[in-house]
Amino acid sequence: MTDTNTAFGEFDKDGNGEIDLLEFRELVASLGLEVDRAEAEALFDSIDVDEEGTIDYEEFQAWWSTRKP
Known part of the structure; x- marks a missing residue:
């Protein structure tokens, strides 16, 4: 499973530190x-x-850590 930091950075397309609904x-x-x-x-x-x-x-992070590999 991808680590949390890597995954968050990958999905935060605009780099603003948040994932919006479109990115989600x-x-x-x-x-x-x-x-x-x-x-x-x-x-x-x-x-x-x-x-x-x-x-x-x-x-x-709270959500990602609950996902199964």
Whole structure:
């Protein structure tokens, strides 16, 4: 499994330190997860615990560490 720092940097396409919904949808697709737009948005919202509309590194790390290899 890719380490958290590498994965976050790969998916934070604009390098602003956050993953927005568009970047997250690309992340989901790259992982081969077959989810529709609503499911991707629901997953995004569940990871975005501070409800700022983006996933920061800490939120990403918490989610990424729960994934199975």
